[in-house]
Amino acid sequence: MVSRKRVFDLLRTINIASCQCPAHGHRGNFHVTNTAISKDYAFEIKSTTVRYGLGVTKELGQDLVNLGTKNVCVMTDANLVSLKPMKAVLDSLTRNGVNYKVYDRVKVEPTDSSFKDAIAFAKEGQFDGFVAVGGGSVMDTCKAANLYSCDPRAEFLDYVNQPVGKGKPVTVPLNPLIAIPTTSGTGSETTGLSIFDFEEIRAKTGISHGSLRPTLALIDPLHTLSVPRNVAIFSGFDVFCHALESFTAIPYTERGPAPENPKLRPVYQGSNPISDVWARFCLQTLRKYFSRSVHNPDDIEARSSMHLAATMAGVGIGNAGVHLCHGLAYPIAGNVKDYIPDDYGTDPIIPHGLAVSITAPAVFRFTGNSDPDKHLEAAQLLGEDIAAKKRSDAGNVLAEVILKYMDLLGIENGLDALGYTADDIPALVKGALPQHRLLQLTPVPQSEEDLSKLLENSLTIY
Incomplete structure (x- = not known):
């Protein structure tokens, strides 16, 4: 019936x-x-203007002149400040007579404290334009610095997502921001999201509003040739989960309530036919180029393709959203003990792409029955022959495909290998519960017991 x-x-x-x-x-x-x-009845697609091409960074100075900026803040991190991407940026600014100051204290996996340091620099500099050169940490920090320098009277928690902050809408005009990603993962160059570790609760939260989207994203694959192996792996798995989560998120017609005014429609709206196009593109790209881009760092075709996929995944998640892998990842990263991966310095850190992927097999087993056809299609796009697969096994089928990629690229054997035990699960659940916008986009309602079980099932994964 x-x-x-x-x-x-x-x-x-x-x-x-x-x-x-x-x-x-x-x-x-x-x-x-x-x-x-x-429930909502409409979705909309908004995105940063994207310019893609080898060497496109050389156009940055002209773009800033065209935007009428007179005093520009260039944000990066200590690892990148002396590398080729920054040299290309500063050469373009100098050649075009753009006045600038460099802020190179961005923290990888930023915190509220590191955000506040960058915000203070931006307020003091009274900049009328921003350039972010780096990965998601740099771009997210730059977005926050732009926002709070344009609204100097705002308290820090005013714009932070509820229930951690007040979640106020952004009503002040922001200055132009040009994003130049140097890793292939976060897609932050196209989204209205700015994510950080809130130290008080030892979990990630963020700011979510369309006004935070960069004005322009310069997608220059040349910058990816110097990305270290583990950074390429973990960034790639961030793309992996972006595509899978936006593809399987609750449909936009199931998200509610409908906004009283269209300007109040949230950044994360649920899966929709247009975001699905980007998700499919990304999954096909991952199938063809992910392993190649890691094992052959000089393969410009593979690295270029992954760089574009990261941006397209950003367009998808920037409108559809992500769900449970990310919701669980935030406390996993925020409660790090002593795990230090290669290529990430000497301080304990669980990189974002690793944190989101470590629970992915358990998550997609859990969500499989919500839409078996989409879960099977995702597995097929990633290379699985689904001709003889049953719809009732869709979640398991996709989980096994994910595990094949994780094994091929050397992802650690679960939370246990990252330093967690069963005793840590209650704290991780507590850190996941405030991630309302993510948990509510998950296509299956979940209890605290469900979250505990997912984490328990992720202690070892192979």
Whole structure:
């Protein structure tokens, strides 16, 4: 039997599609009372302007001149400040007579404290333009510095997502921000998200508003040739989870409530036909180029393709959103003990791409029944033959494909290898619970017990 909800959806569709002129105004003009009317009925796609090409960084100075900027803040981190990407940036600024100051104290996996340091620098400099050169940490820090320098009276928690902060909408105009990603993972160059570790609760949270989107993203694959092996692996798995989570997120028509004003529609809206296009593109790219880009760092085709996939995944998640892998990842990264991966310095850190992927097999086993066809399609796009697979096994099928990629690229054997034990699970669950916008986009409702079980199932994964 057709469900009551499907009947209501069909009647509403007929009503919307029917001619509303006086001669035919009665046709299909059904008036249906349904509690589901509070759910959203529309989605929208917004994105940063993207310019892609080998060597495109040389155009940066001209872009800033075209934007009318007079005093520019260039943000990067201590690792990048002396490398080729920054040299290309500063050469372009100098050649075009752009006045600038460099802030190179961005913290990899930033915290509220590191955000506040960057914000203070931006306020003191009274900049009218920003350039972010680096990975997601740099771009997210630069977004926050731009926001709070444009609203100097704001308290830090005013714009931070609820329930940690007040989640106020951004109403002040922001200065132009040009993002130049040097890793292939976060997609932050196209999103209105700025993520950080909130030290008080030892979990990630962030700021989410369309105004934070960079004005322009310069996607220059030349910058990826110097990315170290583990950075390439973990960044690639961030793309991996972005694509899978946005593809399987709750449909936009199931997210609610509908906004009273379209400007209040959230950045994360749920899966939709356009974000699905980007997710499919990314999964196909990962199948062809992920391993190549890691094992052959000079393979410009592979590294260029992964760089573009990261940006396209950013467009997808910047409108559809991500869900449970990211919701669980934030406390996993925030509660790091003594894990120090190669290529990430000497301080304990669980890189974001590692944190999101470590629970992915368990998560997609859990969500498989929500939409078996999409889970099987995702597995197929990643290279699995699904001809003989049952819909009832969709979650397991996708989980096994994910594990093949993780094994091939040397991902650690679960949370246990990252320093966690079963005794840590309650604290990790506590850190995940405030991630409302992510947990609510998960296509299956979850209890605290469910979250505990997912983490328990991720202690070892092979």
